[in-house]
Amino acid sequence: MKKASIGIGLMGLGVVAGQTARILLDRDKVRILSDYVGTQIELRKVKVIAADLERPLAKEIDPRLLTTDEEDFFNTKDIDIVVEAIGGENPPFGYLKRALRSGRRIVTSNKEVIAKHGIELWSLAQENNVSLYYEASVGGGIPLIMPFQRDLIANRINSIHAIINGTTNYILTRMAKEGVDFSAALKKAQELGYAEANPRNDVEGIDATYKLAILASLAFHCQVRPDDIYCEGITKLTSRDFRYASELGFAVKLLAIGKQDDHSIQVRVHPVFIPEDVLLAEVDGVFNAVQVEGDLVGKVIFYGQGAGAYPTSSAVVADIASAAKDVLYATGAGSGLKPEAGKHIRPMSELVTSYYLRMETADQPGVLAQISQVLGTNLISIKSVIQKETNAETGHAEIVLMTYPAQEKAMQTALSELKRLPVMVQVGNFVRVEDIK
């Protein structure tokens, strides 16, 4: 039954793919890996683009292993597992389909493809009786996909609360600890290589929606697409919000949240206030943490570096080992992404939560009464109010309030009514309060 060796075809030679290649060319690492699998693992071909050939690593690799030609890559004999670490939706989606159709197991670190096309790829894997691994697509080297697919399988997952984007968590940590504003913190993140020149995907929460789509699909056994997820980034947060949050006993985090009740799920990515004494509030810098609550297991948290060549390649290589065992034992696709029927995604307007509201108003009597009236007619009760002294320069007053739980729809109506009040200069920000333990 056992094959003498198992061949790997690697696609890409960027940060993650490059480190994966380094591991697959490292004798000690490959020996441990081969021992673990029970047969020899061998890197047999690397699909690159012309620009990759200029990388220092490309010069270290036997030129016969490198190809820029897709046909050449897929026609290489004895590739049992295709490892894709190119990133982005296309061409990787096409490559992965082709790999599955040709009967290869696949391993990918590509969150966008899995988030958008995971179910389709899984069906294709089923049809071809091969497996599909994507541990590296979420949370770098932190074990997340496999725990959902295996370790928590007996659980009904009630909720996921995840700090799942290192760039934004780094920015928010700096804003909290140093009192700087968003733009200064972003600049620092860019200098350190934690944020890209065009940071939109991270700071607008898009990257987090990909990851939440993957985790929620697994956790809730249904199909959650990135477009199903309510998404709001961190660009509106100011240093004032952090000061008030701290005064009120909260930390500010960008959370990816998934919750399940009997017939529906909610999925959303946005900044939240969370109590400053919960563990997620202590997750600082580029670290990620995923808190999961299951009916049996209770609360579990997975914490670690969510990105970077080394951590991500750790997950890619673990997946290669699993895929190799599947080759060896002729194991099929598994049921990891099989969606169940009958669950719908609740619209954001139905969310019920508490809110933090910061407003700049005219400095005159009766302002608070007008605000209270707008909230009251929308059935929103005020829990506490902080009224700061008038700003000497602008002559405006700042009012910060916290509400009791209210419906998002009512809050949105109230917000537009508040904005129309003649005494309102601007609604500085509003942030949802997440009730986690």
Added chain:
Amino acid sequence: MKKASIGIGLMGLGVVAGQTARILLDRDKVRILSDYVGTQIELRKVKVIAADLERPLAKEIDPRLLTTDEEDFFNTKDIDIVVEAIGGENPPFGYLKRALRSGRRIVTSNKEVIAKHGIELWSLAQENNVSLYYEASVGGGIPLIMPFQRDLIANRINSIHAIINGTTNYILTRMAKEGVDFSAALKKAQELGYAEANPRNDVEGIDATYKLAILASLAFHCQVRPDDIYCEGITKLTSRDFRYASELGFAVKLLAIGKQDDHSIQVRVHPVFIPEDVLLAEVDGVFNAVQVEGDLVGKVIFYGQGAGAYPTSSAVVADIASAAKDVLYATGAGSGLKPEAGKHIRPMSELVTSYYLRMETADQPGVLAQISQVLGTNLISIKSVIQKETNAETGHAEIVLMTYPAQEKAMQTALSELKRLPVMVQVGNFVRVEDIK
């Protein structure tokens, strides 16, 4: 290839076994599980002792499923997987060997058997080409065994720092937060059912050595037995130690520590001072957390409830699912516990770390000079000293000091010399400082 159904034989009907039985008799849970595996899972026999038959649960189970007879249990047809959740070394060790010899896959929550006989069981599993799962043996429902066996497989693990015993962490948390002494905190833990009437196994650190033996064997690919582990419990800690720790910026935890360098490993369980701003310092109450550092993945932390019927059964059932897939695909034993040669366990005397020392002395001039001299001749440098006012009642002075890193052997020599000083009333406590981030 596919079997129409897979039969489970359960051994035990206590806390964990009982909850496992409940899940295996719950239609919804079994349907999800069977869907996941790809074939029907069925509980076919439960081995109990006479006393178990008095449990309320026993009355709910079809009497034909229950047996008190070992022969009857092992002769039951169509048991593919034996699940042992009796606990304790014997008779479970014998049962597990018998199950493996009869070609059954095994799942166990038994930390003592795995810690003491894991390698032997794994060899027997190899011989019989069947698999062996024990996720529930460490950390309740927190995924730990599988992450070490799969997700971190590409890593060289440098260190493990684990809060792995809920009873002691509960006691230490109460001592830290409420200033009570050990005995009062233990009493409270017993009232709440977090500590047993005879708490020795927990408070002396023995339970933690079982779990560390299992984790270290996996992490370092070598055989670590409970007896190889230096072990010191928490009974000597007093409320004063917590007060001083807090003054000095430390938290006090019972840690299970494993570290690896090129040729040797160190394994130890004892109370430590850790910086109060690291995440492990925030792990309170009965929760467990395991911090692992790997060369690729960096620092990862796994956090959750380390005990209890529900969390532990979550892990047992996940293992049943994996074992069932192995039955379906005729997968063998894997290489999880294969020990590598050439690693030795360093004696505790070679440890180098900083120390906290609390001493009660005569209140007279020159005491500190005498203490400094003893430490100095043993090449131990003092980092800081706190000298408290004389106790009016006893007329004794209290001196607390922190050292720079020194060798354990030197420290032990210094301690016995200090105890012999005429001015020394008693060495109240000494605690090692663990340098973690």
